[in-house]
Amino acid sequence: MKNPHAPANLDRSVEIFSIGNELLVGQVLDTNTHWLIRSITSVGAHVRRATMIHDDYDEIGTELRAAVARRPRLIITTGGLGPTDDDLTLRAIAAGFNRPLQLDMQALMWVTERYAHIAAIRPNFDASMTESRRKMAYFPAGSRPIYNPSGAAPAMVFEPIEGVTIVSLPGVPSEMKDIYTQSLQPVLAETVGAGGYVERSLVLQQGDESRLAPALIEVQSANPSVYVKSRGQKFEDGHFLTVVLSHGGANLEDVRSTVRAVELLAIERVTALGYIVLRIVGDEVNQ
DSSP states (O other): OOOTTSOSOGGGEEEEEEEOHHHHTTSSOOHHHHHHHHHHHHTTOEEEEEEEEOSOHHHHHHHHHHHHHTOOSEEEEESOOSSSTTOOHHHHHHHHTTOOEEEOHHHHHHHHHHHHHHHHHSTTOOOOOOHHHHGGGEEETTOEEEOOTTSSSOEEEEEEETTEEEEEEOSSHHHHHHIIIIITHHHHHHHTOOOEEEEEEEEEOSOOGGGGHHHHHHHHHHOTTSEEEEEEEEETTEEEEEEEEEEEESOHHHHHHHHHHHHHHHHHHHHHTTOOEEEEEEEEEEO
């Protein structure tokens, strides 16, 4: 069912796929997805879906084809770009979209330089270009590599159909973040662009959350683009009931004014029920 709280600007929608058996057996905590969601939300774009996938050749291709059919503006995968045999993300993408794998000379140069650098600073390290290392320079036809400033495996940008971009990032969190914040910025500017996100919380005294429900439905209906949610929250001075208002978009000034209007309406409705707004806390992010 369609989310009634989803932003209308679905041309800036994003889907995220975390790939790796280690995630689905609990060996590794998927912090990448949370970090990416916060980063994408901060520019006012909308994460529509986040999924974990096994290191399975057919499943990766099937899931990404289904994602492309939903036509988000950007699809991000993490994991599966390394030198081992179970690092098969790029091979699976190539097969899933009927593209041959090709040796990319720019990617090969980056991989070669990375191992030469490691050999220069680490005693007894062999920088030879083995087949496992060379594997990281093979990309689906029509894609292009993205420089990895802190690791060996380049990232990838691929546009299987017009209007949809797939970006594949390494699963190592430090490498993923460095590529996203540095090398990937031109791609992000073209796909999700810039904007802002505003979140405001009305802090109320403790009470029955269910009593707020009808009033918050009315507040939400007045402006569906703002997500309205009540929840208990812990602050330094104790636990309180809060009403959280959040909204993102391409124009930060518009986002601010929209949230402010909904905030005033929410204050009016909750105080009419006898609640006291103790304070308002907020968080604003823009790039």
